[in-house]
Amino acid sequence: MLVTSVGMNTAWGVMMSSISRDSDEQTPLQARLNKLSSYIGKVGLLVAFLVLVVLLIRYFTGNTEDKHGNREFNYGKTKANDVMNAVVRIVAAAVTIIVVAIPEGLPLAVTLTLAYSMKRMMVENSMVRKLSACETMGSATTICTDKTGTLTLNQMKVTEFWLGKEVMTDKASLKIAPNVLEMLHEGVGLNTTGEVFRQLSTSIPEISGSPTESAILSWVVFDLAMDIDELKQGHKILQVEAFNSEKKRSGF
Secondary structure (H helix, E strand, O other): OOOOOOHHHOHHHHHHHHHHOOOOOOOHHHHHHHHHHHHHHHHHHHHHHHHHHHHHHHHHOOOOEOOOOOEOOOOOOOOHHHHHHHHHHHHHHHHHHHHHHOOOOHHHHHHHHHHHHHHHHHHOOOOOOOOHHHHOOOOOOOOOEOOOOOEOOOOOOOOOEEEOOEEEOOOHHHOOOHHHHHHHHHHHHHOOOOEEEOOOOOOOOEEEOOHHHHHHHHHHHHHOOOOHHHHHHOOOOOOOEOOOOOOOOOEO
């Protein structure tokens, strides 16, 4: 046996490290909230600036009155301290607009919403460790997971096919010798419990069986152009060796 990689260098280690490490990528909700906060901040600054300018113009033009009905500002008569207090009051009003423009309860409302979503998923036997993951699951109708919790489609696919030392491409049948191609057809088409169904409504055949058998059958049917019905009609299975945990193999 030749060991090429161990630990975190294996495919399983790379996958687990990508799952366990924290990512700085923002979730869709966080991106929208940041955009909303930026928009609110810009609008708040604009409104505060307009209020500051309008109030200062009204004050220094004598259009504002005190509680006794007298003008707050009278050129040459109003004291400097009164002018300073009025300006500070106007600036405080503008700053107040900026402060109240940002909703402080928004993060709390978002957290409560995600917690409620997490509780609903717990009722459906789906445990979520991070609240931020709930927002991306709002439109999901089906979740396929294995026993480790990794999201999968429960579908396998043949990605590479080696013939000797040469990697075959998708058009592998054009480069394979006829006798080798026939051996592959017989080896896959006869040594399987999977089935290939051809429906009249669609031209794409439907393949049933275990994920491993379905993947191999799909590869041979689509890439190597195997007709499994014709193959089974031309051969007779004499003996079936069932799979068991001791031999760890099966055969037909």
